[in-house]
Amino acid sequence: MNHEYPLSIQFYIKNFQNKIYMKNRTILYQDESGDLGLKGSEYFIISMLIINSEEKGLKLKKIFKKMRKYKFKKELKIHKEIKSNKSSRELKIFLLKKLVELNIKSYSIVLNKKKYENIMILKNKSNIEIYLKLMIKLLRKLI
Secondary structure, X not given: OOOOOOXXXXXXXXXXXXXXXXXXXXXXXXXXXXXXXXXXXXXXXEEEEEEOOHHHHHHHHHHHHHHHHHHOHHHHHHOOOOOHHHOOHHHHHHHHHHHHHOOOEEEEEEEEOOOHHHHHHHHHOOHHHHHHHHHHHHHHOOO
16 A cells, blocks of 8 residues: 555544544534546535534534434434435525534535546545545645
8 A cells, every 4th residue: 555645643543433532522524425446426425514612512413413303303303324315405404504513613625536636546546545536635634
């Protein structure tokens, strides 16, 4: 594996549910959309939500709990995970407003797989190499 990009921040994985705790106890929720294959999705996207206090994390947890129990009970009963492409416009707007109220930051990186230079990368690098390079580029935005 190519290690040309050193990690500039020290982080460790607390569990395997896409939750990364950084040294200052900031919580990063990470998720991806699309795939790294040459066929399939047109884009590969990695996104992160940044929660910079335990208090905000607990508030966000309560919001999700209330959404499941009351406001969007019917819609979220079917799906364990909230998927944008399967969620109503009302749910997406409600959730985005709550994230803004809590001043939760989000960052994303988008790989357009149809661009020539990206096609060459996809052909010549392993998925893990591509994924790690994208993650490092995204994490550098946080520094």
